Amino acid sequence: MSEQGTGAPGSEAGPSAADLPASGGITATISDEAVAQAFSGDLGSVTLMDSARAYIAKVRGGDPGALPALFGLVVLVLAFRSLSNQFLTVGNLANLTGQAGPTIFIAMGLVFVLLLGEIDLSAGTAAGVCAMMMGLAYAHNGNIEGYVKGGSYGAIVIVLVLALVIAVLGRLWLAVPMVVLGLAIVLTHAGGHIWIAMFLALATGTAIGCITGFLVARVGIPSFIVTLAFFLAWQGVIISFAGKAGAIPMGNAYPVNALAHQTVNPTLGWTLLVIFVGGYAAFTLFRSVRRRAQKLSAEPLTLVLVRIAVLAVVGIVAVYYLNQNRQFNKGAKPILGMPWVVPLILVVLVAMTVLLTKTRFGRYLYAVGGNAEAARRAGIDVRRMRIAAFALSTTLAAIGGIALASFDGGVPLDIGGGNTLLYAVGAAVVGGVSLFGGRGRIRDAVIGGTVISIIPNGLGLKPNLNAAYQYIVTGAFLLLAAAVDAYGRRRAAK
């Protein structure tokens, strides 16, 4: 984003406040007391009660945050506990993390698109295509050309070149190297190595996102239609890639297989927990204390401590449970520790949260989603932001595709199809991301993804309940989440 601000005064590479004198001499000298009086909400001592009151006001004002997700969690857990006594076992909860992984990754990607008020119905099947590219490259020692028919190989190359042109013209400097490397991997048959094949999946995601974004932002087709078309088209591509066998086996290819089927050593699990919670605690505490010292708006220390405590308790309980042995066969090698997908989710969660809250790119995404015209007048290249959001979204979906392949132990015909997208959209919306744009956080996708994944998990424990229930319950849940969002928006508009 560095070239965005070259025209504006004082916006050259990170100006410090000291370079900028107070506004043009019109700032009258104001006593400290007057300032303090004017911005009491920033400087006064804010207690825990005040914070609680402000939170209630926020919920009543139409921003329920994570409340619907917590409510859904309670309802579903109670319902499934009464359905099956298997539901709350360690083995099932560990399974749940593997099942939730793909949904969470795709939902995290969708946050970027939803923030702009757009939708990506093709995220699921696009994730499938990315996984297919990985599978094809790995299974055929990088020689995709030798496996798919000549025309299909040409089409892959053309799509990648097209995406490259879009990325260059759109000045998406992070997407360009991704697509270039993807193209190089395809052309040089280098994808035989599993890590390179995985990177090819990500690059395919970036390329697909560039094309979707271009059609939405430049050609001007509504994202609903573009991605509906791609939803169908990518489904066809998956079927074509899967070939007569109907699936591409991945075997025990490490690290793909490890995501869902190998576990973090219990000691390492505790270490990761300490690093994660400790890092969060250090960052938020340091920020609160320092901002208060600088007489800036800051959250009350007690609130920060409460949040850290809640996170720590949830983390400790989760790690403790997942570190229990869940091997059914007595005497067999014990299974304990969290699946590798969990730390990967946390890494992506932190990285994307930093991107959204600490950088210009993130700020501009919220601005475009809140008021595109205001963003345009502020000099933000709105169309570039849209293409970038789709490119990033589909790249994250590609990680979801890899996680799906891990869970399935290969790349099957139906990867990314069916309910995959519905669950991801449902996850984002249940978590608190608005379908109307401008509101939502990455962590919403993680919370929502966990809640929504309970549905297929819980219903799956009752084999005599047929698939019909799964569709109906999921549909009802999605509708409920969207209703909460629409209601919140109406309250906010008042």
Add this chain to the structure above:
Amino acid sequence: MVADSPILALRGINKSFGAIQVLHSVDFNVFPGEVMALVGDNGAGKSTLVKCVGGIYPVDSGEFLFEGSPISIHGPRDAAAHGIEIVYQDLALCDNLDIVQNMFLGRELRRPIFNTLDEPAMERRSRDTLAGLSVRTVKSVRQLVSSLSGGQRQSVAIAKAVLWNNKVVLLDEPTAALGVAQTRQVLDLVRRLADSGLGVVLISHNMNDVMEVADRITALFLGRVAAEVKRMDVTYTQVVELITAGRTGSIGLQPATAEESA
């Protein structure tokens, strides 16, 4: 206080939307330390002219002179780079962002390391600017704009425009949606901006506001400049005639031109 050379001058601006020509070779001047009122009936081209200055609309032909030398404006950043800032009628604020985020939108301060946003610096400067403009009603600069009243929003939009060391500020109908007391505050603010040496353009339908606060008046009539006059030289009635008929006495468009425009 009255300078004789304009800080911003527009020469022969033409602008059409499709077959409809909205601006006919418009000349327009802004002088430092003065309030230039831009008046005209609905559809006279006031807002279009402002958007041309702001780089929102590209002009078909014509010249921009800034401090005497020609400049080109191709987008909002070009205007901002010359210290020209516009407060639009619809304010152009993002409801889902807070006051600080809105005031620095598109021009965020960043830390030297990693280029992350420098929130403390932005928050401090926003608060100083609002305090400098005597905006006291805002409880916190971290409030979302969606929670602000109309007057508070106007204050934030104006504060956003003066946050940078701007030389020209254009205000499009700043008092249209405000009550009596808030209008008073905004007009005082307009006068203070000019007194501090800025060139201020005030677009308004309210002739009382114009006659009270302006130093000069430019009247637009159906896309043409009817006249640019000093406020001391004209009466209320004459300004109204310039707006409605394009001419008053010996001032204004020739009758033939006025007819042709109509």
